[in-house]
Amino acid sequence: MRLLLQLVMVLTMVWPAWCGDLSLLVPEVHNGEVAVLHWQGEPLSFGVVRFRDEIIYLYPDKAGAIALLPVGLDVHAGDYPLIAALVDNHGQTTESELILHVTHKERPEEHLTLPERMVTPNAQDTERINREAGILSEKFAARSSRLWATFQLPVDDPVSSVFGKRRVMNGKPKSPHSGTDFRSASGTPVRAISDGRVVLCAELFYTGQTVVVDHGEGLLSLYAHLSKVLVEEGTVLLAGDVLGNVGSTGRSTGAHLHLTLRLLGERVDPLALLAVFKE
Secondary structure, three states: OHHHHHHHHHHOOOOOOOOEEEEEOOOEEEOOEEEEEEEEEOOEEEEEEEEOOEEEEOEEEOOEEEEEEEEOOOOOOEEEEEEEEEEEOOOOEEEEEEEEEEEOOOOOEEEEOOOHHHHOOOHHHHHHHHHHHHHHHHHHOOOOOOOOOOOOOOOOOOEEEOOOOEEEEOOEEEOOOOOEEEOOOOOOEEEOOOOEEEEEEEEEOOOEEEEEEEEEOOEEEEEEEEEEEOOOOOOEEOOOOEEEEEEOOOOOOOOEEEEEEEEOOEEEOHHHHHHHHHO
């Protein structure tokens, strides 16, 4: 892929630039959020962008082409160059460079008290956790065709715990909160945030009754702690379709919905992505 990008960049020295506009929908994001790169102009036959040494495709969009760029929690504040190579349907190519400004967002700290087994698993539990982590990693590595279009909230209830919150469980520092929690009553219908295909329905150690939906282009959503799963693996969902009901299964202190988003394998803030497309 790197060789392909270099080849396209060499070609830009031969072909003249053509009409169109490549821009960031939001030029500044916090770490843990999503940057959206958008091309408006002549249809593309091919497009890639290099961001933090990763090569990401631009996919056809109703107004041109689009790429979702994950800005992980570990990304330091600063200016990051985006170098895009674009090829139109006539074989003409152009190169564009933009700057994405990343700012650090300070997130709160949360102290929780849980059964000790859920904080310090025994050997048998650890074996299960590792096995389930491998299954999830395989699902999150998917790079299927785009299905997502619009985005919406999975429930209408208020947020109870934000993405990236630093957590201390039973006095032990743990990894930051990987998603967003909603204060929903048990039994509340849970809706798919966008079009997608169900790729996992399983009972997992940490997330309990869990559904994972693949929205395409490396974007997947995970719905955790469900009391009931109402779909099967392979089910094709539209935005707003009900996939299960809120519960308190797995590592949970009470009924709520936990929503995680993975973009190209990176955990990102679900509310930040929804806000970009709403605006």
